[in-house]
Amino acid sequence: MSIFKARVKEFEDVLAPPQDEIDLKQLRRLAFNGVPDVQSFRALSWKLLLGYLAPKRSTWASTLAQKRALYKQFIEELVLPPGHSNNGDSGSGDQADLRGVGLQDHPLSEGPESAWNTFFSDNEFLLQIDKDVRRLCPDISFFQQPTEYPCTIVVHSKGEHGRRLHERVVPAVLSSANVERKGLGMTKINLITKRSVENYAAMEEGQEAHWEVVQRILFIYAKLNPGQGYVQGMNEIVGPIYYVMASDPDLSYREHAEADCFFCFTALMSEIRDFFIKTLDDAEGGIKCMMARLSNMLKDKDPNIYERLKTQELHPQYYSFRWLTLLLSQEFPLPDVLRIWDSVFSDEHRFDFLIKICCSMMLIQREAILENDFASNVKLLQNYPPIDINVVITHAVSLA
Template identity: 65%
Template sequence: MSLYKARIKEFDELLSENVIDIRKLRRLCFNGIPDCNGYRALCWKILLGYLGTKKQDWTNLLQKKRQLYKQFINEMAIPPGADNSITTDHPLSDGPESAWSTFFKDNEFLLQIDKDVRRLCPDISFFQQATEFPCEEIVRSNGIRRLHTRVTPSTLSSANVERKGLGLTKINLIKKSSHESYEAMEEGSEAHWEVVQRILFLYAKLNPGLGYVQGMNEIIGPIYYVLASDPNIENRQFAEADSFFCFTALMGEIRDFFIKTLDESESGIKKKMAQLSAMLKEKDAEVWHRLEQQNLYPQYYSFRWLTLILSQEFPLPDVVRLWDSIFSDENRFDFLVRVCCAMIILLRTQLLESDFATNVKLLQHFPETDINVVLSKAAVL
C-alpha cells in the first residue's frame, strides 16, 4: 500500500470513530491533511473547536449554528425599512437609538471591508467566481441586502471631449481602473468575495469592541476557501455559516494581536515578536546578531507574519498546508513562531551577506520556497 493510501486509511479509521481521539487527530493533521474526501474541511472544524469530538452531537450543533447564522443575516444585513416594516426613524437622526445612525456608521467599516475582499487572493480566480449556493435571504430581497451596494457607487461612463477650432470633436473614453476587476454578480448570483464580505460584516457587528481590522480578510479567506471547496454538497451549501463560526473561534485566540492597546500584554503581538527574537538568538545567534547590528527588529517584518498567520507570505495552497500544522499543534501559536524562525534561518546566507535595505526587502517579501522545507525546518526547531 502506498504511503498516501495508508494516510487516507488512517484518517478514515479515526474519523469513523464515535468519539474522535483529538490527540491522534492532531498528530495526523500535523503532517498534512489529504486533499480528498473533505478531510481538511472536517478536521479544521474540529481543530478550531467548532465541532466537538463526539460525533453524535454534530448534527444538532450544525443545525442550531446554521439557523443562528441565518438569523444574524435577517437582523443585521438589511437597511432600516427595507423589509417593508414601518419605521418612524428619520435617516438624518443621529440619536444613539437610531437605526439609520447605526446604518451609516456601519458603512464606514463596510467600505474598508469592501476594498479588502475585492483584492483577496488575486492570483487565483476562486473568489471572483460565483458560489453555487447564493444566500437565499439576499436573493429574495432583490439586491436590497447586498452589502456592496451600500458603499459602491454606480459606475457612470465618462469621457474627455476635445474641440480644436471649428474641426471635429474628439472624444476619448476613460477606461476603468484595474482595481474594479472584482465585479459583483448580477442579481440572483453572488461571487465568493461577496460571501466573505458578509461574514466579516456580521463578525464586526457582533464584536463591536474589536470591529473590523484590516487584515482579517486574509484570515477568513483560507478558511472559507477550504470549507467552500468541500466535496460534500451539504457542507458546501452551509460553508458561509460554518466559516463564520470557525473564523470566530480562531479570532477568539488571536484577537489580541489586532488590539493596539494590548500590544504590551502577555497575549499581545509584541510579546510574540519578542518570543521570535529570543528563539532566533537561541537557534542561530550569528543571524540574530547580524539583524541586531543592522537595527532590523522583528516589527519590521514579523508583525504581518504573526498577525495574519503567514497568509500573505505564501500562495494559498501553501498557506492551507501550513495551517494544517498550525491548527493541529496544541500550542499552535508557539509553532507559528517556530515557522517564522525557520523562515529567517533558511535565509541566513543572504542575511549575513547583505545590507539593511536588502535584508528588509528580503524579509518583507519572502522568496518562493517549498513549504515542506519550511515546515521541516520548523519541526526540527
C-alpha cells in the same frame, strides 16, 4: 499501498463512522503532518481542531443546525436594511416593529437609538472591508467566481439597494476611513497589498461571488464585536478558512460554508484577537510578546543572524509583525498556507509552532541574510522567496 493512500486510510479511520467519539489527540497527530486534499478531511478536521464541532459525532447535527440558524438570524438582523423582513417585502406595521423599526425611526434620523442611523454609520468600516475583500487571494480565481449557494434573502432583493453590502459603500469617505484602523502596530501592516490590487466585480442580482460572501462574514463579525470592529488583515485570516469550507466535496456541507466559516473564524479570532488590538500589544498574548519570543528563539538558534539584523536596525516589526499577525497567509501561495495551518491548528500550543516556522524561514535564508545589506534584507524578509513549504515545516519540526 502508497504513502498517500496510507495517509488517507488513517484519516478515514479517525474521522469516519462508526465510532462516535473522535480521538482528537490522534487527529492532531495526523493533521500536524498535513491533511490530504481529498473528501472532506480538511474542512472537518479544521472544524474539530478549532472547536466548532465537539469530538462526539452524535452532537454534530444539532450543533450545526443551531449555529446555522443563528447565523441566518444574524443576517436578518444585521445585514438587511431596517424595516425589511426576511421574505423580501418592505417592513410596515407589525413587521417593521419586529425588526425594531417603528414609525419614529426615519432614514434621516440622527438619534443614537436609530436603526437607520446605525445602518448608514456602518459605512465607515464597511468601506475598508469592501476594499480588502475585492483583492483577496488574486493569485487564484476562486474568490471572483460565483458561489453555488448564494444567500437568497440577500441576492433576491427585487431592485432594493442596501441588502447587498457592496451597494452601501460610499467611496467619498475613503480618504478618512482608510487609515482609521484599530491597532496593528506602527506599520499598520501597510505592506499587506504586496499582491495584485485588482478589483473584483460584483455579481448580478441572484448571484454572489465568493468575495461578497466573505464580505458579509467580516461585516457581521465586526457588528458583533464592536470593541474590536474590523481591522485590516482579518480578510487574510477568513479567506483560507472560507476557501476550505466552500470547496468541501460534500455538498451538504458546502451549502453551509458561509455559516460554518463564520463560526470557525470567530473561534480562531478568539485566540488571536489580541494581535489586532493595539492596546494589548504589550500583553502576554499580544503581538509584541510574540515578536519577542521569535527574536529570542532566533538569538538562541543563530546568534549571527540575530546580531546582523540588530546591527542593521532591521527590527522585527518590519517583517515578523505581518508574519505572526496574519499567520503567514501573505507570505506563501494559498495551498502552502493551508498546509501551514494544518500544523498550526493541530498544535496544542498553537502559536509555539508558528514561531518555529517563522524562525526556520530566517534560518533557511542564513547565508543571504548575513551577506545582504539593510535594503536587501528588508526586501528578502518582506517578500519571502519561493520555496517548498515542506522544507520549511520539516526544518521547524527539527527546532527543539
